[in-house]
Amino acid sequence: MRLIALSTGIVAVLFAGAIFGFFYAWICSTMWGLDAADPRIAIEAMQAMNASVRNATFAPAFFGTPFVLFLAGYCAFRVGARAAVLAFVAGGAVCAFGGVILTMSVNVPMNEALALVDIPSDRDAAADIWDAYSQPWQVWNITRTIASGVALALAATGVAALGRA
Template identity: 25%
Template sequence: MEMIKSISFFITLLLVGLSAGFFYSWEVSVIPGTSRVSNLSYLETMQQINRAILNPKFFLSFFGSLIFLVLSSYLHYRDAINSAFWLMLLATIAYLFGTFGVTAFGNVPLNDALDAINLQQLNSTQLEDTRLSYESKWNRLHTIRTLFSMLSFSLALLALFVNQKAAETVFTQFFNL
């Protein structure tokens, strides 16, 4: 059981780290970059990115993070007196509501609404209005999910270090130290 717990914990850290890194990278590169392009270019780019991101690689880190956070929290439950369980539970809650929930109920509906727009039929004023409405809401939501994914990763990482036995098990089993 310890080996399953350790493997699950390792995969959790990897996936949540990838997810947090993805959102952080977007925050510091894509958002500043797209802020510099024309309204039409921005809206077309976001439509294409929103379509392209629906792929197995993204789904693995985005959905996998939540699945493995739940699994790792469950596997730590029997050690409820251990603070690692509570940190994992907090990491799961942060990811569930702050990253997954904000994405599912905030960013995705905005993406769907943007995707339904035929940009070629809009005049320059309509393009500007559409961008202003979409971009400000989307970026605000993205910042929230970025912060929560980083919080979730930090809490999960802290759980690893708080539970020194788990840390030793992870390192010895994965790196044969």
Template identity: 30%
Template sequence: MGLAAGLLAAFTIAVMPGLTASDDRTLVDAMQHMIVKIENPVFFLIFLGAPILAAIALVQARRSGSARTARWIIAGLVLYTLTLLVTFAVHVPLNYELRDMGDPAHIKNLAAVRDDFVTPWVTWDIVRTLTATAAFTALTRALTLHPHTT
């Protein structure tokens, strides 16, 4: 979850501020390319593999009788589920709508398209960055509580 939180944070603190400082065509063109390129096996492994690994850790924590550890893992899973919900309910539809508009040179009223995309995308990206970071923090806390045996 740390890699996923870091990726989202990079968009929140660098990518989107950089793109929003650019002109409408540059922002739309760059986002269309990123939307296509980010959907790759490495991204999906990082983004969707994290909760699977956390669920495995939860099973192990419960088997070892570590209720406190399990509670923190559950908290991390709940927070990361919120991250995924925001992604699939807000970002994916916005991304696909923008991607499917085609060449920015042929989009009518590019400024309105940009505004309709950027405001909700950036707002909800902050939310999912916070939930992903909190999820990672919860898992880190669980790790510090889990009894280590050698």
């Protein structure tokens, strides 16, 4: 059971790392690049990216990470590694609330609203639309990135605690 607990913990780290990296990439490259582009292009590109992210590659990591963290917590519980249990369960809760629920309640509705926008030919009108979307979207993306980073750190802490137990 100890090997299963450790393996599940490592999978939890990988899943949490994937989601953290996904959100982080939006911060340090994607949104900065879109903000620097013609706003008509930025809107069109964001519409395309938001439509493409709903796929079988992204879904398991996004929706599954809290479950994998909770499963790692359960496995740690089974081997009596209390510190690991606390780390994995806390990571699962942070990921569920700061990642999945936040995304579904804030970022996704913003994305869906942007998907309905007919891109204006006037650059200034497009800039108004893009600015109204991009700035608040980025604030919430930073929030979920921080939450995902915390979940990743907690998952790593859980694996380290399993190693010590």
